[in-house]
Amino acid sequence: DAGVTQSPTHLIKTRGQQVTLRCSPKSGHDTVSWYQQALGQGPQFIFQYYEEEERQRGNFPDRFSGHQFPNYSSELNVNALLLGDSALYLCASSPDPFGGPEAFFGQGTRLTVV
Amino acid sequence: DAKTTQPPSMDCAEGRAANLPCNHSTISGNEYVYWYRQIHSQGPQYIIHGLKNNETNEMASLIITEDRKSSTLILPHATLRDTAVYYCIATLNTDKLIFGTGTRLQVFP
Numbered sequence: 001d002a003g004v005t006q007s008p009t010h011l012i013k014t015r016g017q018q019v020t021l022r023c024s025p026k027s028g029h030d031t032v033s034w035y036q037q038a039l040g041q042g043p044q045f046i047f048q049y050y051e052e053e054e055r056q057r058g059n060f061p062d063r064f065s066g067h068q069f070p071n072y073s074s075e076l077n078v079n080a081l082l083l084g085d086s087a088l089y090l091c092a093s094s095p096d097p098f099g100g101p102e103a104f105f106g107q108g109t110r111l112t113v114v
Numbered sequence: 115d116a117k118t119t120q121p122p123s124m125d126c127a128e129g130r131a132a133n134l135p136c137n138h139s140t141i142s143g144n145e146y147v148y149w150y151r152q153i154h155s156q157g158p159q160y161i162i163h164g165l166k167n168n169e170t171n172e173m174a175s176l177i178i179t180e181d182r183k184s185s186t187l188i189l190p191h192a193t194l195r196d197t198a199v200y201y202c203i204a205t206l207n208t209d210k211l212i213f214g215t216g217t218r219l220q221v222f223p
Contacts (some may be wrong), residue, residue: 002158033209042201042213043158056210090157098207102148105157 002027002094003107010114013081021076021109025093031055032074033103034066035090043090050097051073078111086113115212116141116204123218125221132189134217136202142195145206147178149187151198152216158201161187192221 005024013019021035025032029048034045036092049068068074072093078085092103119137126132138147146165150158162169163175164185169176175188189196201216 031209035211035213040215042199043211045212048209058210067223077167092157092211094208098209101159102163103208103211105159106159108155 004091004104006037006089006091006106006109008109009107010110010112012105012114013051015081015083015113017079017081018079019081019111019113021089021091023074023076023091023093023106025072025074026104028035029095029104030072031094031097032068032072033056033092034074034076037088037090038109039087046076050098055097055107081113083113086111115206117201118144118204118214120124120200120202120214120217122215123220125190125220125222128193128194128221128223129191130217132192132196132221134187134189134202134219135184136187137184138202138204141182142206143182145204147176147182147185148203148205148208148211149174149176150201150203150211150213151196152201153195153198158213161200175186192219194221194223195222 033048034046037043045058052068062081088108090108091106148163149161152158164176179184199216
């Protein structure tokens, strides 16, 4: 079992550009959540996808959007990048929309905006 | 989710027990206490969770006070690989985890 996989591992973008990050959930999991982790801070919840729809959302602007595919994989899109969007972006998967006993996290994508 | 309070950092000698405290005085009756850890540059990893009874697994033990207002994560024989940030979270479900800044545990030789 490959667990939760994210791509790419590192990414450098210019302010104002758009970026797409990808996540494949753990086998058997149908729910994917995205988190943003700024340097020195704990992860912050962005949103959760279940049955190809956004089920709940944290306090993030509309520049952050997502998608879930029929195979349960997910994308996180960020438009009009700001320097403050530089962070580690984490994907977590779980076997049901209420989370189950534990959430499994990927290794993250390190986004640097210059 | 109930607010949790943890010390920002702790040290522990290798081979000794590491006891990481967490206060969650406003926890509600049906909220669980979860512990995750994050080793540098990796995603958070689930350790253990409990409701009111003490719990033990292959990684750690969780001691929850009778009034449920605080808990302690115990790593019985800390190793250098246990150096990480440890997060205590009080929540009903794990669908939306609210992370604080956690406790940075440094295990030294």
